[in-house]
Amino acid sequence: MEFLTEFPSLGRKDLSALRRAIDGTFREFTRAWGETIEAIFYPLLKFLVWFEDLLLATPWPIIIVVLCGLAYAGARSWKITFGAGVCLMVIGFFGMWEDTMSTLAIISVATFLCILVGIPLGVLMARYDRAQSIITPILDVMQTIPSFVYLIPVVMLLGIGKVPGLLAVCIYALPPIVRLTNLGIRLVDKQVMEAAEAFGASYKEKLFGVQIPLALPNIFAGVNQTIMMALSMVVIASMIGVQGLGVPVLRAISNQYLALGLMNGLAIVALAIIFDRVSQTYGKRLQAYRETGHD
Amino acid sequence: MTDDIKISIRNLYKIFGNNPAKAMKKVRDGLSKDDLLEQTGHVLGLNDISLDMHDRKIQVVMGLSGSGKSTLIRHLNRLIDPTAGEVIVDGEDVLAMDENRLRDLRRFKMSMVFQKFALLPHRTVLENAEYGLLIQGIKEDEAGKRARHWLDRVGLSGYEDYYPGQLSGGMQQRVGLARALATDADILLMDEAFSALDPLIRMDMQGILLELQEELHKTIVFITHDLDEALRLGDNIAILRDGALIQTGDGQDIVLHPADDYIADFTREINRAKVVRLRALQKPLNGAAPAGDALADSMVLEDALEVIAGAEGHIVPVKDEHGKVTGQVHLADAVAAMHA
Numbered sequence: 001m002e003f004l005t006e007f008p009s010l011g012r013k014d015l016s017a018l019r020r021a022i023d024g025t026f027r028e029f030t031r032a033w034g035e036t037i038e039a040i041f042y043p044l045l046k047f048l049v050w051f052e053d054l055l056l057a058t059p060w061p062i063i064i065v066v067l068c069g070l071a072y073a074g075a076r077s078w079k080i081t082f083g084a085g086v087c088l089m090v091i092g093f094f095g096m097w098e099d100t101m102s103t104l105a106i107i108s109v110a111t112f113l114c115i116l117v118g119i120p121l122g123v124l125m126a127r128y129d130r131a132q133s134i135i136t137p138i139l140d141v142m143q144t145i146p147s148f149v150y151l152i153p154v155v156m157l158l159g160i161g162k163v164p165g166l167l168a169v170c171i172y173a174l175p176p177i178v179r180l181t182n183l184g185i186r187l188v189d190k191q192v193m194e195a196a197e198a199f200g201a202s203y204k205e206k207l208f209g210v211q212i213p214l215a216l217p218n219i220f221a222g223v224n225q226t227i228m229m230a231l232s233m234v235v236i237a238s239m240i241g242v243q244g245l246g247v248p249v250l251r252a253i254s255n256q257y258l259a260l261g262l263m264n265g266l267a268i269v270a271l272a273i274i275f276d277r278v279s280q281t282y283g284k285r286l287q288a289y290r291e292t293g294h295d
Numbered sequence: 296m297t298d299d300i301k302i303s304i305r306n307l308y309k310i311f312g313n314n315p316a317k318a319m320k321k322v323r324d325g326l327s328k329d330d331l332l333e334q335t336g337h338v339l340g341l342n343d344i345s346l347d348m349h350d351r352k353i354q355v356v357m358g359l360s361g362s363g364k365s366t367l368i369r370h371l372n373r374l375i376d377p378t379a380g381e382v383i384v385d386g387e388d389v390l391a392m393d394e395n396r397l398r399d400l401r402r403f404k405m406s407m408v409f410q411k412f413a414l415l416p417h418r419t420v421l422e423n424a425e426y427g428l429l430i431q432g433i434k435e436d437e438a439g440k441r442a443r444h445w446l447d448r449v450g451l452s453g454y455e456d457y458y459p460g461q462l463s464g465g466m467q468q469r470v471g472l473a474r475a476l477a478t479d480a481d482i483l484l485m486d487e488a489f490s491a492l493d494p495l496i497r498m499d500m501q502g503i504l505l506e507l508q509e510e511l512h513k514t515i516v517f518i519t520h521d522l523d524e525a526l527r528l529g530d531n532i533a534i535l536r537d538g539a540l541i542q543t544g545d546g547q548d549i550v551l552h553p554a555d556d557y558i559a560d561f562t563r564e565i566n567r568a569k570v571v572r573l574r575a576l577q578k579p580l581n582g583a584a585p586a587g588d589a590l591a592d593s594m595v596l597e598d599a600l601e602v603i604a605g606a607e608g609h610i611v612p613v614k615d616e617h618g619k620v621t622g623q624v625h626l627a628d629a630v631a632a633m634h635a
Contacts, residue, residue, distance in 0.1 A: 192414070194413060195414075196426075197374060198374060198405075199478070205430060
C-alpha cells in the first residue's frame with residue numbers, strides 16, 4: 001500500500017540533479033550573454049537615469065505646475081487638478097518629494113515601455129487567432145507567477161539595479177494593456193468593419209481608421225490598469241535596487257516603523273489615485289461621441 | 296441584349312460549414328437543403344443562383360429572413376466567397392480577382408448601403424460621407440467638396456459636423472446613402488437599406504432613391520423583405536426562398552403570375568391597382584379604335600381607372616411608347632384585374 005500513501009515522485013537525487021542542471025545551464029547562459037543583454041538595455045538605463053535626474057533637478061513648483069497642467073489636459077476637471085496639486089504638496093511637506101520623483105520616473109518609463117510593446121502585441125492578437133492562443137497563456141503566467149520567482153533570473157542576468165527593476169515592473173504591468181487592446185479591437189462593431197471592407201479599405205486603413213479609434217476607450221482602460229499595476233510593484237522593485245517610495249516602505253517592514261511605512265504607502269496610493277482619475281476621465285472623454293443624442 | 300447586362304451571376308452556390316467542398320459534392324448529387332443539414336451539419340446558403348442584372352436598372356432581390364438574400368449581395372463585392380459559381384461584373388470575373396483588383400472594385404465600381412447604417416461613430420457626418428473618397432486616395436479638400444454636395448442632395452446640409460449618434464435613423468441612413476453615392480461608383484448595393492426605418496421615413500427614402508436614380512441611372516441591387524418596397528423600386532424583381540431563386544420578372548409579372556403558392560401568399564395583400572399596367576390588360580383592337588385619347592400602356596391601373604370609367608362605353612384605346620395605338624382596355628377587365 002505504500003504506492004497509495006507515498007506519491008511516486010522523482011528521487012531526491014534525481015531532483016537535485018535536475019535542478020542543478022537547469023541552474024547550471026542558466027548560469028552559463030548568463031555568463032555568455034549577460035553583458036550583451038546588459039548592453040541592449042543600456043540606452044534604456046540612460047533614459048531612465050536622465051529622466052529621474054530631470055525630475056529631481058527641476059524645482060518643485062515647476063513640477064507641480066507641470067503635473068497639474070497634465071492632469072487638467074487629461075481630465076479637463078478643476079476638481080481633479082486641484083486634488084492632484086494638494087496631494088503633491090502634502091507629499092512634499094512630509095519629506096517624500098525625492099522618493100516620489102524617483103517612483104514617478106520609473107512608473108512613467110515602465111508605462112511608456114508597456115504601451116510601446118503592449119499595443120502592437122494586442123493588435124497582433126486581434127488579427128490572428130493563432131497569436132491570441134499563444135500569447136494569452138503567457139500573459140496569464142506573467143500576471144500570476146509570484147514576482148519573486150521571476151526576480152531570480154532577472155537578477156542573475158542583469159544584477160541589481162534600475163534596469164532589472166524596470167523589467168520586473170514591466171513583466172507584471174504589461175498584460176492588461178495587451179489584453180484590453182486585443183479585446184477592444186475584437187469588440188469593434190462587425191458591421192462597421194464590414195462597411196470599411198466594402199469600401200475597399202486596406203488592412204492598415206481599417207486598423208488606424210476604424211479599429212484603433214473605436215478601441216481607444218478600451219485601450220485606455222488598459223493603460224490605466226498598467227499604471228496601477230506598475231505602482232503596485234514599487235515595493236518589490238525596491239528590493240532589487242530601484243530608488244523611490246518602495247525603499248522606505250521596505251525599511252519600515254524590517255524595522256517595524258509603522259508611521260514611515262504608512263506615510264510612504266499612502267504617497268503611493270495618492271500617486272495611484274491621481275493617475276487613475278486623470279486617465280479614466282481622459283478615456284471617458286475619448287468616447288464622448290457615444291453619449292450624445294440617441295442610439 | 297447581352298451587352299446591357301451589368302452583373303451576371305452564374306450557378307452560384309454557398310455552403311456554410313466546416314467542409315463546404317465535400318458538402319458541395321453531395322448537393323450536386325441532388326441532396327436537399329434539409330437533408331444536407333441533417334446529414335452533414337452544413338447549411339446550404341445559396342443554391343444554384345443564376346441571375347442577370349441590367350445596366351442602369353434597379354434590381355430588387357426579395358425574400359424573407361434566412362432566404363439568402365443578404366448572402367447573395369455580399370457575393371457581388373466578395374465580402375463572402377462562394378463555394379462554387381461565377382460572378383461577372385462588366386465582363387470581369389470577380390472571383391478571379393486578386394486582392395488589389397478586388398480592392399479597386401470595391402473602391403471605384405461598387406459602393407454599399409447597410410441595413411444598420413454601419414457609419415463610423417467616431418467621425419462626423421461629413422467625415423463619414425468622405426470615407427469612400429479618402430479610401431480612393433482623393434485629397435481632403437476635394438473629398439470634402441464632393442461629400443458636401445452629396446449630403447446636400449440627400450437633404451443633410453447643416454448637419455456636417457454632427458456625429459452619427461446624434462441623428463435619427465432616417466438621417467443616419469441618408470448619410471449612408473451619401474457615403475455610397477459620393478464614390479461615384481456605377482453599382483450601388485443596398486442591403487435592406489430602408490428596413491430599419493419607420494414606414495413613413497421608409498417611403499420618404501424610397502422617394503429620394505427613385506428621384507436620384509432618375510438622374511443618376513446607376514445599377515442598383517436592392518435587397519428587401521418587403522414586397523411593397525420591391526414593387527415600388529424594382530425594375531426587376533428576383534425572389535429567393537431557402538437560398539434558391541424561385542421567380543424573376545418585373546413587378547407586374549410577379550403579381551399577375553406568381554410562380555407558386557409561396558409568392559401568391561406574398562402578393563395577396565398587395566394593392567394591384569398600383570402595380571398592374573394597362574399593357575397587361577389590353578385586348579386587341581376590334582376594328583376601329585374606341586373614341587377618346589389613348590392612354591400610355593405603361594400607366595398603372597390606379598391612374599387609369601377614373602379615365603376608363605368616364606370614357607364612352609367604359610372602353611379606352613391604349614398606345615405604346617411610340618404613340619401607336621395597340622389595343623383597348625374595358626372597365627370590366629380593369630376591375631377584374633384588381634381582384635384576381
